[in-house]
Amino acid sequence: MSSANSDTAPASPGTFLIQKERTRFFGLTLDECIKTFFGGNAVVAVVVLGLITLFLFREGADFFGQNRESLRVYRQAGLEYVDIMRETERDHTALTRYLFDIRLQALKALTADGLSVAEANAKLAAFDDFSYAYGDAVLNVRGLVSDLTEAASAIKTKANVADDRRIERDQYLAAGMTAEAAAVTVEDVDFATEVKAITGTLPFYKDELTNFGTELERVVTELPVLPVPEVQPRLERFRQLTRQYVAGFPDNVERLENWDQFAPVPLSRSFTSFIFGTQWLTASFWQDWYGVVPLFVGSLMVSTIALFIAVPLGVGAAVYVNQIASPREQRFIKPFIEFISAIPSVVLGFFGIAMLGTALRAMSQWEAMSWVPGFPFAERLNALTAGCLLAVIAVPTIFTLAEDAINNVPRAFKEASFALGASRLQTILRIIVPASLSGIVSAVLLGLGRVIGETMVVLLCAGNRIAIPDFTEGLAAFMQPVHTMTGIIAQEMGEVVRGSIHYRALFVVGLLLFFIALTINFLAQKIVRKYRISVG
Amino acid sequence: MVTSSNFQSTTAPMDSSATTTGRPAPKASAAAPAPGIGRTLIDIDHVDFYYGAKQALFDVNVKLEEKRVTAFIGPSGCGKSTLLRCLNRMNDLIDGTAIRKGSIKIRDVDIYGRDVDPIELRKRVGMVFQKSNPFPKSIYENIAYGLRIQGRNKKSDLDEVVEKSLRGAALWDEVKDRLHESGLGLSGGQQQRLCIARTIAVSPEVILMDEPCSALDPIATAKVEELIHELKKEFTIIIVTHSMQQAARCSDKTAFFYMGQLIEYDDTKKIFMNPSNPQTEAYVSGRFG
Numbered sequence: 147m148s149s150a151n152s153d154t155a156p157a158s159p160g161t162f163l164i165q166k167e168r169t170r171f172f173g174l175t176l177d178e179c180i181k182t183f184f185g186g187n188a189v190v191a192v193v194v195l196g197l198i199t200l201f202l203f204r205e206g207a208d209f210f211g212q213n214r215e216s217l218r219v220y221r222q223a224g225l226e227y228v229d230i231m232r233e234t235e236r237d238h239t240a241l242t243r244y245l246f247d248i249r250l251q252a253l254k255a256l257t258a259d260g261l262s263v264a265e266a267n268a269k270l271a272a273f274d275d276f277s278y279a280y281g282d283a284v285l286n287v288r289g290l291v292s293d294l295t296e297a298a299s300a301i302k303t304k305a306n307v308a309d310d311r312r313i314e315r316d317q318y319l320a321a322g323m324t325a326e327a328a329a330v331t332v333e334d335v336d337f338a339t340e341v342k343a344i345t346g347t348l349p350f351y352k353d354e355l356t357n358f359g360t361e362l363e364r365v366v367t368e369l370p371v372l373p374v375p376e377v378q379p380r381l382e383r384f385r386q387l388t389r390q391y392v393a394g395f396p397d398n399v400e401r402l403e404n405w406d407q408f409a410p411v412p413l414s415r416s417f418t419s420f421i422f423g424t425q426w427l428t429a430s431f432w433q434d435w436y437g438v439v440p441l442f443v444g445s446l447m448v449s450t451i452a453l454f455i456a457v458p459l460g461v462g463a464a465v466y467v468n469q470i471a472s473p474r475e476q477r478f479i480k481p482f483i484e485f486i487s488a489i490p491s492v493v494l495g496f497f498g499i500a501m502l503g504t505a506l507r508a509m510s511q512w513e514a515m516s517w518v519p520g521f522p523f524a525e526r527l528n529a530l531t532a533g534c535l536l537a538v539i540a541v542p543t544i545f546t547l548a549e550d551a552i553n554n555v556p557r558a559f560k561e562a563s564f565a566l567g568a569s570r571l572q573t574i575l576r577i578i579v580p581a582s583l584s585g586i587v588s589a590v591l592l593g594l595g596r597v598i599g600e601t602m603v604v605l606l607c608a609g610n611r612i613a614i615p616d617f618t619e620g621l622a623a624f625m626q627p628v629h630t631m632t633g634i635i636a637q638e639m640g641e642v643v644r645g646s647i648h649y650r651a652l653f654v655v656g657l658l659l660f661f662i663a664l665t666i667n668f669l670a671q672k673i674v675r676k677y678r679i680s681v682g
Numbered sequence: 683m684v685t686s687s688n689f690q691s692t693t694a695p696m697d698s699s700a701t702t703t704g705r706p707a708p709k710a711s712a713a714a715p716a717p718g719i720g721r722t723l724i725d726i727d728h729v730d731f732y733y734g735a736k737q738a739l740f741d742v743n744v745k746l747e748e749k750r751v752t753a754f755i756g757p758s759g760c761g762k763s764t765l766l767r768c769l770n771r772m773n774d775l776i777d778g779t780a781i782r783k784g785s786i787k788i789r790d791v792d793i794y795g796r797d798v799d800p801i802e803l804r805k806r807v808g809m810v811f812q813k814s815n816p817f818p819k820s821i822y823e824n825i826a827y828g829l830r831i832q833g834r835n836k837k838s839d840l841d842e843v844v845e846k847s848l849r850g851a852a853l854w855d856e857v858k859d860r861l862h863e864s865g866l867g868l869s870g871g872q873q874q875r876l877c878i879a880r881t882i883a884v885s886p887e888v889i890l891m892d893e894p895c896s897a898l899d900p901i902a903t904a905k906v907e908e909l910i911h912e913l914k915k916e917f918t919i920i921i922v923t924h925s926m927q928q929a930a931r932c933s934d935k936t937a938f939f940y941m942g943q944l945i946e947y948d949d950t951k952k953i954f955m956n957p958s959n960p961q962t963e964a965y966v967s968g969r970f971g
């Protein structure tokens with residue numbers, strides 16, 4: 147550059163000195179270098195995020211195809227058919243459980259009246275005969291379903307073996323080893339004929355069902371008289387339920403008759419069975435299910451508990467520190483709360499297992515605490531334990547951001563409120579908090595994001611039972627063990643075969659988490675932006 | 683120069699005698715004497731005030747009169763705001779502040795006495811700030827706020843006070859159709875009058891104004907000055923200002939402060955025409971400060 151020389155040359159006295167001095171590195175001015183450096187950092191961040199998203203998508207996307215295939219085999223090998231039959235048995239089991247519950251209630255009432263357990267049991271003898279008769283009625287149906295279960299799973303195993311062989315053969319062929327490929331025999335499964343053996347039992351099943359129905363009707367016509375009159379209405383209700391149950395048998399038969407072994411499985415089914423599926427069941431001898439609902443519900447419950455505790459604490463502390471505390475207290479409290487976030491979550495989890503779980507359970511067994519719904523509970527590790535610890539993790543996030551939001555409320559609002567004769571509490575509740583509400587809400591949202599993504603604590607302390615808690619028990623559901631979306635990934639990712647459907651299912655759970663976190667952050671940002679505009 | 687009588691039409695008169703107060707002069711109020719006028723209301727008795735270790739007021743001794751406008755003037759940093767904020771104990775909000783000597787009495791009650799509730803005091807001694815500061819609420823709620831915090835939530839009651847206060851602050855005609863829109867959507871001058879309306883809604887006896895017009899244009903300033911004339915029939919007003927003209931136009935009495943000391947306090951006319959202290963003379967004639 148010829149002009150570069152003239153630029154850097156000392157200016158003769160009298161020149162108007164406004165030209166920039168241009169030092170050049172690799173042909174770039176200093177300004178351009180700085181720009182490139184920071185721009186480069188931004189690009190790296192964007193590219194990394196893009197790569198992560200892409201990777202998640204690539205690994206996860208195949209899940210839906212594989213799941214559809216698994217559902218197709220489920221149908222064609224007759225597993226679905228047998229499961230329809232099994233519903234009858236399952237509903238009967240639920241009814242027997244209802245009977246147990248009635249017995250338990252009666253027993254409690256009797257012992258409360260001063261009877262010994264043996265005496266009480268003796269009084270319930272008639273009831274027990276009744277419930278044995280009720281329970282035995284199902285035996286024939288159960289026997290049939292169990293036989294068919296074996297048959298169906300044999301067909302499925304055959305199909306799986308055939309699939310494995312086919313893959314083996316294809317691998318040989320791909321490697322050019324024709325001789326070895328020819329040696330692999332693939333026994334193709336003819337689903338139509340194989341499943342005939344199962345569907346052929348339908349007339350027999352119908353007969354059994356009719357007998358079963360009449361037997362139940364007979365058993366419930368004469369209800370035993372309970373020694374505890376208050377419980378008798380429940381028994382009446384039980385009879386009603388049984389009659390409803392028996393009346394549903396023809397429906398069940400109709401579904402079996404209309405069952406189409408070769409009905410295609412739409413791809414959407416694979417999707418809905420993931421999003422709405424209520425079972426997450428892997429490595430099962432019967433059928434694997436990848437339903438995210440129990441995990442999602444678990445994550446949601448744990449986060450709800452955490453926010454329930456952390457929001458009052460975090461926001462309350464923020465209000466206190468910003469509005470009430472003396473400067474000395476401020477200097478002490480703020481770093482202290484922020485320090486909490488420095489505790490490694492595995493340490494918190496360890497604390498949860500070793501201390502909090504046991505302490506909470508012990509507390510739940512105190513007589514004085516028995517009014518709390520769900521107390522006492524038996525499981526040491528449950529949604530409550532994990533939620534309490536997650537609250538500890540969420541508090542610093544919520545506190546810091548909420549304190550920021552409150553701090554941004556112009557001091558003039560506070561002064562004006564005081565000048566009108568408002569007390570400190572009135573000023574906080576009616577002016578400061580409303581003025582910073584959107585900031586506080588977004589603080590809470592970001593706290594939620596922090597909690598939903600937390601893994602270690604839930605893995606260690608949530609109890610890891612993959613089941614939707616029993617919400618019929620009301621708030622006691624929160625004292626049951628749960629499993630979470632983050633926990634399942636951490637727990638199972640190490641054990642799964644790379645590329646298997648299970649492996650991909652975990653990636654889809656990861657994707658779901660990713661989107662939840664993204665949505666939460668997006669909402670939080672939107673709320674904050676709206677707030678800035680409104681205060682101007 | 684815009685004369686205030688030009689704005690008579692936009693100002694809702696608070697009583698029929700308003701037309702006689704077209705021109706700012708101490709005599710105007712004497713024409714229609716209000717009860718208690720001219721009596722000592724606030725007795726500031728040899729006050730030394732400190733921000734922590736730093737002394738901001740030195741032996742300030744002055745008696746302020748009821749139903750009059752008193753102006754505090756003086757160069758920046760001389761303690762006008764400090765003294766004003768002593769009168770409704772707003773300085774309590776700042777840590778380490780204290781009156782170390784002397785006392786302030788309103789109607790012979792020591793407002794720093796042990797059994798005085800500063801909240802009750804502030805209901806009686808309202809304040810308008812330099813920068814208008816309406817709450818981020820509707821116009822209606824801005825004014826209702828002072829009543830709501832006293833537990834007065836009856837709709838009819840609030841409606842009445844809101845209208846009366848807005849009329850009193852000469853704002854009613856401009857906002858009556860948008861009472862439920864945000865107070866932050868008003869112009870600067872309107873916002874300042876909204877703040878005045880908010881202050882008079884709780885019916886204080888004294889209104890403190892700390893440079894209420896310093897952020898306003900001349901027309902908005904004229905409106906507020908006009909308003910001050912109306913308000914002094916009902917309220918005792920103390921106004922801090924940097925504008926000599928404003929002090930001359932609006933006030934009956936003027937106090938000149940310098941370096942935390944009260945240099946001279948007298949009728950406004952006397953301070954501007956014939957001050958007894960050479961420092962006052964220098965300041966009002968614009969030779970320093």
Ligand SMILES: Nc1ncnc2c1ncn2[C@@H]1O[C@H](COP(=O)(O)OP(=O)(O)OP(=O)(O)O)[C@@H](O)[C@H]1O
Binds near residue numbers: 736756760761764
């Ligand atoms: N919060 C505070 N802490 C410490 N010193 C203060 C504080 N506020 C004011 N001061 C000091 O007290 C003195 C008087 O301040 P004050 O605000 O009363 O002045 P002023 O006359 O209102 O000035 P201006 O005309 O600029 O508003 C000044 O020296 C100022 O620095």
Ligand SMILES: [Mg+2]
Binds near residue numbers: 762764892
């Ligand atoms: Mg000031």
